[in-house]
Amino acid sequence: MPDGPAVTVIAPMRIAAAGSRRRAIARSTEHQVSTTPVAPRLRCPRLAVSWRGYRLGGRCAHAVAIPSCRGVRAGTVNNIGQMTYILAMADTLTRDHEGPVLIVGGYGTVGSALTELAAPHWPLLLTGRNPEKGAVLVDKHGATVRRWDLTDPAPFRAAVRAVIGTVNDPIDRVLTAAVGAGVPYVDITRWTSRMTRAIAVAAVMKPRAPVLFSSAWMGGITSVVAAALIAERGGAAASVDIAVRWDMNDMAGIDSVDFMDRLGYDYEVRRGGLPVTVAPLTDPRIVNIAGSRTKVVRIDTPEQLTLPITLDVGTVSTRLGFSSGAATTALLAAKKAGLFRWGKGDRWTSVRRSLLYSPGEGGNAEIRVDVDGEGGRTSATVVDPRGQAHLTALGGFLGLRRVLDPTGSEPGVTYPELHPDPASILRSLPEHGVEVLRE
Missing domain, CATH: 3.30.360.10 (Dihydrodipicolinate Reductase; domain 2)
Known part of the structure; x- marks a missing residue:
């Protein structure tokens, strides 16, 4: 069981014509996204919605309460005029202090560089859309690779010691899963407006572990x-x-x-x-x-x-x-x-x-x-x-070390410049092949 309640992400989905049928297509968007912790008593076996005679169904782990949307219930069509409906994606992470570090996008350009840095220190779980692309890293580092496509509503479940995102998370799906489970979290991929929103999302959820927004240039x-x-x-x-x-x-x-x-x-x-x-x-x-x-x-x-x-x-x-x-x-x-x-x-x-x-x-x-x-x-x-891929990955690696160090960060939102000893990070960069030139 997770340390805390599961978090259900309410993601906008758009209905598009496909011949004589309608199919649901996930939309990556900054807008119309809500998150809410839910209680076990709201558990439901299936989410289903109807639109103009077509019935759409999707598996969910919980019913969804949306207090800010009056009259909208779990499984109902929202904003029919724009053909948008609500689908619950019940991603469940559990904090395991001996488990792997989850690298979302772990075999991409930055993810692969981060895997190289992190593999000697922790067991790793790498995720992405196409797990077969991570085969080389599995052979080289003994990492585990699983599919987690952030545009696919299929729920993802894992027990991990920390999470770091190296790919875009436009609907905060990774963020809410990690924060809701009390798992230490590092993000190195957001531009300013998305980071601002993510900070608000995390703060409302009252994190029980460090949440490090390290999306400043080159992973902070x-x-x-x-x-x-x-x-x-x-x-x-x-x-x-x-x-x-x-x-x-x-x-x-x-x-x-x-x-x-x-x-x-x-x-x-x-x-x-x-x-x-x-x-x-x-x-x-x-x-x-x-x-x-x-x-x-x-x-x-x-x-x-x-x-x-x-x-x-x-x-x-x-x-x-x-x-x-x-x-x-x-x-x-x-x-x-x-x-x-x-x-x-x-x-x-x-x-x-x-x-x-x-x-x-x-x-x-x-x-x-x-x-x-x-x-x-x-x-x-x-x-x-x-x-830059290596330097960004190094920023992420240093962030992981910080959130996993009991003396490095307290629970809650934090930033790379609030490291308790930033001078030690500057001194350590040459150990990773990075030059620091002073005038």
């Missing part, structure tokens, strides 16, 4: 480095500037260019302690990153939300540039042409991502962090010759 590495530099200065900083150099030769996974989907949306940052709205791909600067003069422009990343709150930094900005000047030029030209405004929808996703997603044989991941305040500037540049 940027935030930890910033925290270490601020600690060197006695704990005070007026501003943090982060500059990322994207190597066009790097072996990147498709999720690595998710930020392309946000380039048509303005976002909020803090400037001098006050909220201001800025546009992506603006405010260019030339920054020396590991010896390369790189033109960088603004992008929306989660550390710009959290660092002003967690470390009381008045101004935080993150900018991105490319090893290829042509790539920078193409991206800015696309912005000028309005691609990221009129091409926001799913129809244009492949076009947006094609501007940057052309993974190569391998390249460096390079990040410069500058902290300014009284006494001048403190800087560090992080260089990972194994690329």
